[in-house]
Amino acid sequence: EAGVTQFPSHSVIEKGQTVTLRCDPISGHDNLYWYRRVMGKEIKFLLHFVKESKQDESGMPNNRFLAERTGGTYSTLKVQPAELEDSGVYFCASRPASGASRDTQYFGPGTRLTVL
Amino acid sequence: AQSVTQPDIHITVSEGASLELRCNYSYGATPYLFWYVQSPGQGLQLLLKYFSGDTLVQGIKGFEAEFKRSQSSFNLRKPSVHWSDAAEYFCAVGGVHKLSFGAGTTVTVRA
Numbered sequence: 001e002a003g004v005t006q007f008p009s010h011s012v013i014e015k016g017q018t019v020t021l022r023c024d025p026i027s028g029h030d031n032l033y034w035y036r037r038v039m040g041k042e043i044k045f046l047l048h049f050v051k052e053s054k055q056d057e058s059g060m061p062n063n064r065f066l067a068e069r070t071g072g073t074y075s076t077l078k079v080q081p082a083e084l085e086d087s088g089v090y091f092c093a094s095r096p097a098s099g100a101s102r103d104t105q106y107f108g109p110g111t112r113l114t115v116l
Numbered sequence: 117a118q119s120v121t122q123p124d125i126h127i128t129v130s131e132g133a134s135l136e137l138r139c140n141y142s143y144g145a146t147p148y149l150f151w152y153v154q155s156p157g158q159g160l161q162l163l164l165k166y167f168s169g170d171t172l173v174q175g176i177k178g179f180e181a182e183f184k185r186s187q188s189s190f191n192l193r194k195p196s197v198h199w200s201d202a203a204e205y206f207c208a209v210g211g212v213h214k215l216s217f218g219a220g221t222t223v224t225v226r227a
Binding site: 003004033035040044045048055091093095102103104105106107108109110 | 120150160162206213214217219
């Protein structure tokens with residue numbers, strides 16, 4: 001079974017540009033989460049999808065961030081326009097709705113975003 | 117509000133020695149507790165988790181953790197460290213959904 005995949009692994013952009021991060025969850029996982037780790041600090045929750053619906057977006061920092069999950073499969077996180085403080089590692093996680101692992105989030109490798 | 121404290125930012129341990137990583141949490145209800153590890157260039161891998169039942173849980177790679185409700189702790193241990201255990205370790209607490217992570221503890225293993 002393939003794990004959570006994220007693309008790209010690294011992205012370097014100029015301040016003011018737009019970047020789109022992609023996450024492909026484990027097949028069949030209805031729940032998808034985005035987290036961010038900035039400057040070696042804690043990994044912080046951004047938002048949670050259940051299928052294509054946003055269940056909780058309380059961690060989204062501001063309206064420059066837009067997350068989508070059209071069709072309930074993969075998800076994208078767009079930052080527009082990017083600011084210096086957006087630099088960090090963006091993690092995606094997925095979780096099944098049922099079964100023995102329904103209480104566990106499985107994480108991807110992360111996308112390291114650098115805004116210059 | 118839920119939160120996690122990992123008091124040790126960095127720990128250096130000799131190969132073959134024992135390792136203990138500390139984790140203290142704050143959570144309003146019965147917590148779900150996790151330890152994840154991130155090796156260089158890798159993603160977050162689940163080591164072990166505690167939901168209920170036996171307070172000593174076994175995980176992968178020879179790790180174990182003990183839940184102590186009275187101390188709000190969930191410390192991670194390994195009796196004998198291998199060089200491949202060099203990584204960053206994260207403790208996390210939450211319900212089924214939103215997880216709160218500690219700042220992480222980096223473990224260096226010396227020969």
